[in-house]
Amino acid sequence: MTRVSGLEPVSLFRRREIWIWLGLVTLAALFPLTQPTTARLLMTMQMFLLITLATNWNLIGGMTGYVDFGHLTFFGVGAYTVGILMTRSKEVLFAPQLPFWQALPFAGLMAMLFAFLLGMATLRLRGPYFSIAMLATLLAMRELTRLASPLTGGGAGLDLPPELNRVQEYYITLGLMTLSVGLIWWIRNTEFGLSLLAIREDEIGAEMRGINTTLHKTVAFSLAAFLTGLVGGFWAWQNTYIDPDVVFFEPRNLEMIMAAVLGGLGTVWGPPLGAAVLYWLREFFWSRFLLAHLLGLGIMLMLVVLFLPGGIVGLMGRRGSVSLASLWQLRPFASSQQEENP
Amino acid sequence: MRRYPLLFTVLLIAALVLVACPAPATAPATGGQEAAQPAAGGQEAAQAQEEMPKVIRIGAAVSETGRYAREGGDTRQGYILWMEWVNNEYGGIKVGDERYQVELILYDDESNPDTVTRLTEKLITEDKVQFLLGPYSSGLTKAASAISEKYQIIMVEGNGASDSLFERGFQYLFAVLTPASRYTQSGLKALADAGARSAVIAYKDSPFPKSVAQGAEQWAQEYGMEVLAVESYPADINDATALMAKFKELDPDVFVGAGHFVDGVLLARNAEEVDFTPKAFMLTVGPSNPEFVEELGKTSEQIIGPTQWERNMAWEGPYLGTAEEYAQRYEKRWGEPPTYQAAESTATALALQIAIEMAGTLETDAVRQALLDMDVVTFYGPINFDETGKNLAKPMGAIQIQDGQILVIAPEEAAVADLVYPMTPWKER
Incomplete structure (x- = not known):
């Protein structure tokens, strides 16, 4: 509780890391010019999507300390918003059908609105209770759809019009990823981000010091949902069809959390790193071993939680990452404190 | 704060390099190895190799792991059986005066829509396959066919029955199996001929059963039955007694349950529990599987089920012989009797072969035209595609479990036994 990590003062754009990041993004932006096959483009694209999801999850899970086991809900809201606006709006909403570009912003907005309303209820819960409530939300949403x-x-x-253009899709995912990682980097370096960290470490203490914890939590939750909703909307379009099973696909939910945990929760660069490592491990290593592949992922998650609580970033020294276990253990303590307070 | 962005950089660059360079490490992901080779076994193949054989590359992403691992395995075995037959016994596909060996590339799509799209792109753009065969399930076929359509590559499939696949206006997608809406047609016709006058329908709320139920309602009405109720149930249902009790009140002649294996078993058990005894009890998917009889014992008696194909159907074609001969060949190769998923997969590949031979060329447009013109009978039944790519020529069969045996009772031209109607009430068994 005393170790409030990564709170050293910072000044924007004097950090080397952001230039490295921008360089990487530029490199990635040039990648299609080398004329890779669309299969390779698609692979890189799917990695970018995993990075985006893991980063957004980290905003609420790692930075704010609310371990969200149902974050895929917002992906689903986004996917269905695009699906409905593109194919059903005439019958259901009595509005003209929208092309993808006009439907996509609504995916983010709907997910954000949903998160805002949902957050009013669930963000009052703490620790494992919040996690379970979110998991229940995810399952309920699947049944509702x-x-x-x-x-x-x-x-x-729903069947979406199949308009596939992999190069265009690649740049959309690159944009989403850059936006997400850039956003969390920026947040981490502002007072807002420090407040989130303070909430994570000691919510009551943060409130006592005058931080509007409800507002901060809700904003973080809604922002994470907004970007996840955009990813969902995009995914629906490029997959050309959606149904409850493919949208609320549990392995995707698990991988998003795992990538963040593997990389290092609460850090800016951990989740992208974790997502990249996880994706390439899966593609080049486990896919050779068939049935052992899911088993391998499961064992890896257990090993990471047990022996690598700070993730890859944590392994490299004290880098401000936190463990999944500590996020949960902090909460009951905090709530018992609350009971003592009048 | 300083070092890890650097590490991240290194890793990401490494990743990009890995994608960019054509590493041999991206060879067939899984179990495909045996199939990826143009059936090297046997002297004939070796001989053919010496004569510089021409090769047709055909690819498919079929689930080997995940939710559809089991059905995907049958699909795979059906494809491989065809490939081995065409290469080793038949001597290669005839294209004009030449013989082409088949190189079949199979990948595991993990029952995951993201993986199926990626592998389909890979098959087309990296492995440069000339034709595609379908994956297992309607959903995965939807994802994969959107891609093959974009590249104008022909995909023949045998394991996506949902009607919505053929409502997207695709030009290069063909399916040998009877679409879901026609599943119950021949069974309901046989029942109507036997005197059934009313029906109730229950379906699992997912794409395929829904199509089946919509079709069942339409066929029942067409054959002069009154449809008393159509109810849906959730995919993860674990108790259907309330539903069955409701149907008991309505006292219909025919019950149709559209779902999959597990929920079919549940519906039959719950019907027996509440003593809901219609004159005929029809379920999709389950009854044609021998495990259904093992699971339910006496309860399974006289239950009717639609089937795409059974080994005792009276179909016969110029390739692979009769249905029974096909089944024996399959048993010899794989050590287990063929499911209809396996048979329709073999028929899928066979339809593509016939089209290529009819066209006498590998040109996509000519082969596509040959598929549209095709009108043949195979061990799997007649194949004649309509302009949307559906095979409406093949009637769906219906089987009834009689003394523990799965016997075809409809349509007449394929039937081997007579329909028992009305069925013996559960209590008197």
């Missing part, structure tokens, strides 16, 4: 068939097509799902 099944039931609301006039809107969502039910179990049969």
Whole structure:
């Protein structure tokens, strides 16, 4: 509780890391010019998406300390917003069908609105209670999309117009990733970010010091949901169809959390690193071993939680990352403190 | 704060380099190795190698792990059986005066839509396959066919039955199996002929069963039955007694349950529990599987089920012989009887072969035209694609479990037994 990590004062743009990041993004932006096959483009794209998801998860899970086991809900809200606006709006909303570019912003906005409303209820919970409530939300949303068939097509799902253009898609994912990582880097270096860290370390203490914790938590939650919603909306379009099973796909939820944990929670560069490592390990290593591949992922998660609590970034020294376990252990303590307070 | 962005840089650059250079490390991901080679076994193949054989590359991403591991395995075995037959026994696909060996590239899509899209792109842009065969399940076929359509590569599939696949206006997608909406047609017709006058329908809320149920409602009405109720149930249902009790009140002649294996078993058990005894009990997917009889014992007796294919159907074609001969060949190769998923996969590849031979060229447009013109009978049944790519020529069969045996009772031209109607009430068994 005394170790409030990574709170050293900073000045923007004097940090080497942001220039490295921008250099990397430029390199990535030039990648399509080397005329890679679309399969390779698609692989890189899927890695970018995992980085984006892990980074957004880190905003609420790692930085604010609210371990969200149902973050894929916002992905789903985004995916269905795009799906409905592109194919159903005439029948259901009595509005003209939108092309993808106009539908996509709504995916983010709907996810954000949903997170705002949901956050009012769930962000009052702490530690494992919040995690379980979010997991329940995810499962409930999957069932709801099944039931609301006039809107969502039910179990049969929705078919989106197949307009595939991998190069264009690549730049969209690159943009989403740059935006997400840039945002969390910026947040980490502002007072807002320091407040989030303070909430994570000692919520009551933060409140006593005059931080509006509810506002900060809700904003972080909504921001994370906004970007996750955009990813969901984009994913729906490039997959050309959605149904409850492919949208609320548990392995995606797990991988997003795992990438963040593997890289190092609460750091800017940990989750992208974790996502990249996880993606390439999966592609080049485990996919050779068939059935052992899921087993390998599971064992790796256990090993990371047990022996590498700070993730890869934590392994490299004291880098301000926190462990999943400590996030949970902090909470009951904090809430018992609360009971003592009048 | 200083060092780890550097490490990240190094790793990301390494990753980009890995993607950029054509590393041999991206060879067939899985179990495909045996299939990736143009069936090297046997002297004929070795001989053919010496004569510089021409090769047709055909690819497919089929689940070997994940949710569809089991059905995907059957699909894979069906494809491989065809490849081995065409290369070793048949002597290669005839294109004009030449014979082409088949190189079949199979990958594992992990039952994951992201993986199936990536592998389909890989098959087309890196492995440069000339034709594609379909994955398992309607959903994965939807994802994969959007890509093959973009590249104008022909995909023949046999494991995506959902009607919505063929409502997207795709030009290069063909399916040999009977679409979901026609699953219950021949069964309901046989029942109507036997005197059934009313029906109730229950379906699992997912794409394929929903299509089946919509079709069942339409066929029941067409054959003069009154549809008393159509109800859906959730995919993870674990108790259907309330539903069955409700149907019992309605007292229909025919019950149709559209779902998959596990929920089919549940529906039958719950119907027995509440003593809901219609004159005919029809379930999709389950009854044609021998495990259904093992699981339910006496309860399974006289249950009717639609089937894409059974080994005792009376179909016969110029390739691979009769349905029974195909089944024996399959048993010899794989040590287990073929499921209909396996048979329709073999038929999928066979349809592509016939089209290439008809066209006499590997040109996509000519082969596509040959697929549209095709009108043949195979061990799997008739194949004749309509302009949307559906095979409406093949009637869906219906089987009934009689004394523990799965016997075809409809359509007449494929039937080997007579329909038992009405069925013996559960209590009197």
